[in-house]
Amino acid sequence: MYKINVKVFPTDTIRLLTILAAVTLFCVFSLPSQASATDATEATTAAVATAGAVEAALSALPHDLSLGGMFMAADSVVKAVMGCLALASVMTWTIWGAKSLELRTAKRDLSRAIHALDTCRTAEEARTVFRDHTGLCHTMIEAAITEITLSGESGKDGIKARTSSRLEQIEANAGRRMASGLGVLASIGSNSPFIGLFGTVWGIMDSFIGISKAQTTNLAIVAPGIAEALLATAMGLVAAIPAVILYNLLVRSIGAYRGLVGNMSATMLRLVSRELDLRSDSSPDIHQPRNHQPSPVRVAIPRSAAE
Numbered sequence: 217m218y219k220i221n222v223k224v225f226p227t228d229t230i231r232l233l234t235i236l237a238a239v240t241l242f243c244v245f246s247l248p249s250q251a252s253a254t255d256a257t258e259a260t261t262a263a264v265a266t267a268g269a270v271e272a273a274l275s276a277l278p279h280d281l282s283l284g285g286m287f288m289a290a291d292s293v294v295k296a297v298m299g300c301l302a303l304a305s306v307m308t309w310t311i312w313g314a315k316s317l318e319l320r321t322a323k324r325d326l327s328r329a330i331h332a333l334d335t336c337r338t339a340e341e342a343r344t345v346f347r348d349h350t351g352l353c354h355t356m357i358e359a360a361i362t363e364i365t366l367s368g369e370s371g372k373d374g375i376k377a378r379t380s381s382r383l384e385q386i387e388a389n390a391g392r393r394m395a396s397g398l399g400v401l402a403s404i405g406s407n408s409p410f411i412g413l414f415g416t417v418w419g420i421m422d423s424f425i426g427i428s429k430a431q432t433t434n435l436a437i438v439a440p441g442i443a444e445a446l447l448a449t450a451m452g453l454v455a456a457i458p459a460v461i462l463y464n465l466l467v468r469s470i471g472a473y474r475g476l477v478g479n480m481s482a483t484m485l486r487l488v489s490r491e492l493d494l495r496s497d498s499s500p501d502i503h504q505p506r507n508h509q510p511s512p513v514r515v516a517i518p519r520s521a522a523e
Contacts, residue, residue: 291418293415294418294419294444294447297412297415298415301451301454301455304408308455309462311462312465314397319469319470326353329351329480330353336487339360339487352480356383356386356480356484357484362382383481391473401462405463408453411452412453413448414448419442
């Protein structure tokens with residue numbers, strides 16, 4: 217039988233070891249708590265600083281978000297873009313008003329002139345009727361009379377062809393003159409959206425720069441800059457949409473005007489043809505060449521008589 221010797225520690229030693237173990241456990245569990253408290257304190261301090269920066273940024277934001285307020289608070293580049301678009305819109309409506317008035321007056325005068333010209337029998341009579349006018353009909357009458365005078369006693373077909381050529385040239389010049397200004401409307405309608413988009417991109421870029429400076433993603437800081445940027449796009453559409461619509465209206469109206477000019481040209485050609493026919497009826501030999509010699513008449517002689 218074996219005998220086990222157990223060494224018994226004194227009571228004071230056991231107490232001391234228990235106290236040391238308790239102190240060790242307390243230190244082990246208290247260190248993470250202190251670190252968490254330190255992190256929480258630092259986070260609270262950062263949050264307070266961020267809140268202070270946000271409050272400062274919010275206090276510096278413009279409170280007037282009307283159209284005029286956003287324009288005044290916008291960046292200088294965005295202001296320049298919106299100013300150009302506003303000028304383009306004014307030009308659009310000015311061109312449309314001026315061209316509409318010009319076309320209305322021109323079409324009314326052409327309708328009256330065609331009716332009066334259709335009652336004339338000769339170009340000289342038409343010149344007498346329109347002697348006090350300086351419009352397109354007077355120009356066509358003078359061109360027709362000039363061609364008849366220069367052609368002299370040449371053939372009717374040649375006079376008609378040359379007169380038609382003169383009148384076609386007058387028609388083309390009148391159409392080009394009336395279409396002047398439409399290129400500006402076309403340029404405004406096609407380029408204004410892109411100009412507005414440029415202002416929007418620039419404004420949003422400026423807003424992101426403001427976010428980086430404020431070190432916050434608060435929507436209240438970003439919203440005014442984005443609203444100012446989007447205002448540039450809206451102004452681009454406001455300038456472009458009326459320009460496209462008014463351009464199409466003017467193109468159709470100019471097409472109707474060119475149709476009336478063509479009717480006047482056809483009426484003038486009928487007048488010239490009528491005058492040439494009247495001249496040929498009154499003077500049958502007027503188109504005969506001056507150096508024309510009568511052809512010799514051949515007389516048939518019987519064969520028996522010749523023998």
